[in-house]
Amino acid sequence: MNGQKKIVLSESQIPAQWYNIMAEMPNKPMSILHPGTKQALKPEDLYPIFAEELARQELNQTDMWIDIPEEVREKYKIYRPSPLVRATGLEKALDTPAHIYFKNESVSPVGSHKLNSALAQAYYCKKEGLTNITTETGAGQWGTAMSFAAKVFGLELAVYMVKISYEQKPYRRSLMQTWGAQVVASPSMSTKAGRKILTDHPTYQGSLGTAISEAIELAMQTPDCKYTLGSVLNHVSLHQTVIGLEAEKQMEIAGEYPDIVIGCFGGGSNFSGISFPFMRHNINDGRKTRFIAAEPASCPKLTRGVFQYDFGDEAGYTPLLPMFTLGHNFAPAHIHAGGLRYHGAGTIVSQLMKDGIMEAVDIQQLDSFEAGVLFARTEGIVPAPESSHAIAAAVNEALKAKEEGVQKTILFNLSGHGLVDMTAYDQYFAGDLTNYVLSDGDIAKNVSVLEKII
Amino acid sequence: MNGQKKIVLSESQIPAQWYNIMAEMPNKPMSILHPGTKQALKPEDLYPIFAEELARQELNQTDMWIDIPEEVREKYKIYRPSPLVRATGLEKALDTPAHIYFKNESVSPVGSHKLNSALAQAYYCKKEGLTNITTETGAGQWGTAMSFAAKVFGLELAVYMVKISYEQKPYRRSLMQTWGAQVVASPSMSTKAGRKILTDHPTYQGSLGTAISEAIELAMQTPDCKYTLGSVLNHVSLHQTVIGLEAEKQMEIAGEYPDIVIGCFGGGSNFSGISFPFMRHNINDGRKTRFIAAEPASCPKLTRGVFQYDFGDEAGYTPLLPMFTLGHNFAPAHIHAGGLRYHGAGTIVSQLMKDGIMEAVDIQQLDSFEAGVLFARTEGIVPAPESSHAIAAAVNEALKAKEEGVQKTILFNLSGHGLVDMTAYDQYFAGDLTNYVLSDGDIAKNVSVLEKII
Numbered sequence: 040m041n042g043q044k045k046i047v048l049s050e051s052q053i054p055a056q057w058y059n060i061m062a063e064m065p066n067k068p069m070s071i072l073h074p075g076t077k078q079a080l081k082p083e084d085l086y087p088i089f090a091e092e093l094a095r096q097e098l099n100q101t102d103m104w105i106d107i108p109e110e111v112r113e114k115y116k117i118y119r120p121s122p123l124v125r126a127t128g129l130e131k132a133l134d135t136p137a138h139i140y141f142k143n144e145s146v147s148p149v150g151s152h153k154l155n156s157a158l159a160q161a162y163y164c165k166k167e168g169l170t171n172i173t174t175e176t177g178a179g180q181w182g183t184a185m186s187f188a189a190k191v192f193g194l195e196l197a198v199y200m201v202k203i204s205y206e207q208k209p210y211r212r213s214l215m216q217t218w219g220a221q222v223v224a225s226p227s228m229s230t231k232a233g234r235k236i237l238t239d240h241p242t243y244q245g246s247l248g249t250a251i252s253e254a255i256e257l258a259m260q261t262p263d264c265k266y267t268l269g270s271v272l273n274h275v276s277l278h279q280t281v282i283g284l285e286a287e288k289q290m291e292i293a294g295e296y297p298d299i300v301i302g303c304f305g306g307g308s309n310f311s312g313i314s315f316p317f318m319r320h321n322i323n324d325g326r327k328t329r330f331i332a333a334e335p336a337s338c339p340k341l342t343r344g345v346f347q348y349d350f351g352d353e354a355g356y357t358p359l360l361p362m363f364t365l366g367h368n369f370a371p372a373h374i375h376a377g378g379l380r381y382h383g384a385g386t387i388v389s390q391l392m393k394d395g396i397m398e399a400v401d402i403q404q405l406d407s408f409e410a411g412v413l414f415a416r417t418e419g420i421v422p423a424p425e426s427s428h429a430i431a432a433a434v435n436e437a438l439k440a441k442e443e444g445v446q447k448t449i450l451f452n453l454s455g456h457g458l459v460d461m462t463a464y465d466q467y468f469a470g471d472l473t474n475y476v477l478s479d480g481d482i483a484k485n486v487s488v489l490e491k492i493i
Numbered sequence: 494m495n496g497q498k499k500i501v502l503s504e505s506q507i508p509a510q511w512y513n514i515m516a517e518m519p520n521k522p523m524s525i526l527h528p529g530t531k532q533a534l535k536p537e538d539l540y541p542i543f544a545e546e547l548a549r550q551e552l553n554q555t556d557m558w559i560d561i562p563e564e565v566r567e568k569y570k571i572y573r574p575s576p577l578v579r580a581t582g583l584e585k586a587l588d589t590p591a592h593i594y595f596k597n598e599s600v601s602p603v604g605s606h607k608l609n610s611a612l613a614q615a616y617y618c619k620k621e622g623l624t625n626i627t628t629e630t631g632a633g634q635w636g637t638a639m640s641f642a643a644k645v646f647g648l649e650l651a652v653y654m655v656k657i658s659y660e661q662k663p664y665r666r667s668l669m670q671t672w673g674a675q676v677v678a679s680p681s682m683s684t685k686a687g688r689k690i691l692t693d694h695p696t697y698q699g700s701l702g703t704a705i706s707e708a709i710e711l712a713m714q715t716p717d718c719k720y721t722l723g724s725v726l727n728h729v730s731l732h733q734t735v736i737g738l739e740a741e742k743q744m745e746i747a748g749e750y751p752d753i754v755i756g757c758f759g760g761g762s763n764f765s766g767i768s769f770p771f772m773r774h775n776i777n778d779g780r781k782t783r784f785i786a787a788e789p790a791s792c793p794k795l796t797r798g799v800f801q802y803d804f805g806d807e808a809g810y811t812p813l814l815p816m817f818t819l820g821h822n823f824a825p826a827h828i829h830a831g832g833l834r835y836h837g838a839g840t841i842v843s844q845l846m847k848d849g850i851m852e853a854v855d856i857q858q859l860d861s862f863e864a865g866v867l868f869a870r871t872e873g874i875v876p877a878p879e880s881s882h883a884i885a886a887a888v889n890e891a892l893k894a895k896e897e898g899v900q901k902t903i904l905f906n907l908s909g910h911g912l913v914d915m916t917a918y919d920q921y922f923a924g925d926l927t928n929y930v931l932s933d934g935d936i937a938k939n940v941s942v943l944e945k946i947i
Contacts (some may be wrong), residue, residue: 218870
């Protein structure tokens with residue numbers, strides 16, 4: 040390391056290709072099924088909703104490397120390559136023999152890794168001749184990323200933002216508007232789906248499921264308009280592999296290789312991004328790196344859910360996905376890591392989990408904030424509440440290494456900063472936050488809905 | 494450029510020394526005077542308030558280069574060197590032949606350039622054996638920087654935050670608390686100065702002047718405690734020269750030299766930081782670079798103030814400084830660029846202005862936001878309202894170059910991002926912001942107070 044704190048690559052070292060782990064998986068993900076016919080989906084079935092190239096990427100299980108379009112790489116240069124940082128301050132505070140590194144995705148102008156896929160998606164939509172796109176956003180990370188990406192490629196964007204977030208996270212709404220997006224609180228009167236819910240439940244505070252329904256409906260009814268999504272799907276994970284591909288080169292410069300790779304886990308986009316490029320060396324080269332998905336204890340699909348076909352949305356409109364899930368009707372507690380409140384895991388991660396290629400831990404809300412504050416005070420960056428779950432898992436592993444007296448190399452993904460999440464920190468310091476414990480009975484009850492699906 | 498968007502230096506290229514322009518100025522700044530005796534101050538006179546090394550730096554007019562302590566350089570590595578970015582998106586939107594570069598100081602974990610001096614000040618305080626420090630903050634940029642710097646060097650910090658900001662900018666307050674500082678709304682009951690004002694005016698919303706008085710009083714009455722300040726003073730400008738020293742190397746890599754260097758202007762810290770290292774080539778090597786301080790039209794000390802001895806604070810407690818000023822009793826409008834609401838300019842900048850080595854422009858509030866939004870939509874980064882003044886000045890120069898059909902190279906300092914200033918953008922989009930026009934009579938009336946001073 041020669042005393043280096045950050046390992047920085049040049050722009051020419053931005054990856055030229057994304058890594059498609061599906062081509063190398065010992066067991067491929069099971070097919071995505073049409074919800075009506077229960078037949079395996081073909082790319083064409085997805086063309087009405089997604090840009091055609093994205094639909095093809097979604098189901099591509101053969102091409103290991105997919106070229107990143109030059110126009111997208113050009114825009115990546117705005118913030119990529121992101122630094123790999125040795126967390127020397129954190130190591131010292133923990134007095135651990137472990138070497139802790141983090142990939143700093145918070146340097147993106149939108150403050151998170153989400154822009155890696157947003158730029159790709161906006162590019163393919165533009166290239167297909169579209170003029171408009173739609174999306175939904177819960178906590179707001181994806182919506183902000185898509186807002187800037189749409190502007191950069193000259194597309195008009197409508198974002199359906201879950202109403203409770205629209206009201207509680209005004210800064211994220213303002214950011215989207217600053218980048219030029221139309222932001223609508225969901226449920227809204229602008230779609231049939233929204234009007235129906237508002238008629239039945241005038242005070243409904245919204246959900247990701249409803250926002251997805253509204254965004255898809257608007258896309259279907261608007262000429263030259265398609266829908267975009269920021270997590271869970273295979274093409275999103277694909278785009279996020281730039282994180283791990285860069286980190287691989289940077290770890291090599293550091294002269295180390297990770298024993299443990301950690302990402303927080305919502306739908307899987309940032310965990311996949313940091314993990315898959317390293318996982319390929321477990322699959323191919325006999326490496327024994329551990330991959331840990333850090334999910335919130337309040338939404339533990341990987342640690343306590345079941346592997347089953349389930350819908351991607353609450354209302355049950357989407358194709359059926361083979362996934363670890365708590366049931367699409369699962370209503371997670373209102374934790375501050377809004378980006379991790381999703382009932383299922385993407386199909387690739389679910390298969391990898393089933394095959395024992397990766398593992399998962401659940402993190403309590405208070406532990407995530409304790410780790411986040413320690414990180415802020417030692418490394419400077421105030422982490423997003425989502426990212427603090429990865430930090431907490433890294434801290435646990437570093438303390439274990441100390442206890443065992445072994446030098447481990449730990450790499451985690453800092454998916455974003457928390458500068459627009461400060462109300463969450465206020466509530467933590469005020470003692471207003473709690474942990475959430477789910478009983479086995481609660482989980483079994485939710486999961487029981489899956490029996491009727493397939 | 495070879496298509497490079499960002500020019501990035503390695504950590505070993507972080508400057509080893511700060512540049513002290515006072516050693517090379519054709520006319521040195523006039524003496525700072527004791528307010529009682531009207532005698533020139535010596536460093537010892539400042540020891541009771543400031544760390545001794547900082548007091549010596551403040552009055553050092555002879556040493557051109559001052560070593561940056563290794564411990565400070567080590568902490569600079571958390572975010573430095575900061576990137577120099579070619580604003581290709583902005584250039585394209587303006588359709589200008591000008592090459593526009595910006596130094597991106599928003600990458601600091603606290604979101605602005607203020608950390609460059611905060612780390613240095615915290616280090617010298619710690620080295621002197623202090624355990625506690627105090628400071629004040631208006632908009633909150635300096636307070637957040639000092640909070641992290643104090644934590645990093647193991648000092649306890651008390652921040653007096655102007656009450657109206659404390660209430661209107663809760664995110665900045667939260668950030669300071671997250672980094673472990675004690676934040677007190679000023680005026681407060683914790684000091685004699687605060688109690689007096691609260692007794693006389695129970696609903697007083699606070700001012701920077703009052704907060705300074707409170708912070709100094711607490712420092713004087715606490716053992717092993719001194720006071721720190723984030724702008725105006727010579728030692729602050731000195732520390733900020735890391736910005737321009739890095740930019741100089743980066744422009745060389747880009748194969749260009751700036752025709753114009755621009756910084757927004759409050760007390761002078763970021764303008765000095767980006768300008769002084771380039772200014773030395775005007776002074777010594779016959780370069781003809783123009784240096785433009787971009788100040789708000791609502792607080793135009795450089796463009797419409799007078800050069801006179803004046804107090805640094807509203808109450809008239811500080812030493813007398815030879816400065817361009819609007820009078821220490823000047824009450825600027827409540828523009829959103831809170832960091833630029835200061836009545837005077839630092840003594841070095843004031844002398845340089847007097848000698849015609851630099852110039853200044855005033856920017857209207859609405860023009861600053863228009864430029865800031867254009868920048869966000871083309872370069873991704875949402876700028877701090879303060880920095881948007883520099884962007885507006887750069888846009889004006891780029892459009893002038895287009896009109897004249899000449900290729901100019903423009904460099905400006907992006908002093909910080911605006912992610913915790915989104916309420917300002919909301920108000921801009923809602924049409925709730927206005928311009929401010931000061932009449933000559935208003936200015937003359939304020940300035941008349943100076944006649945009695947010396």
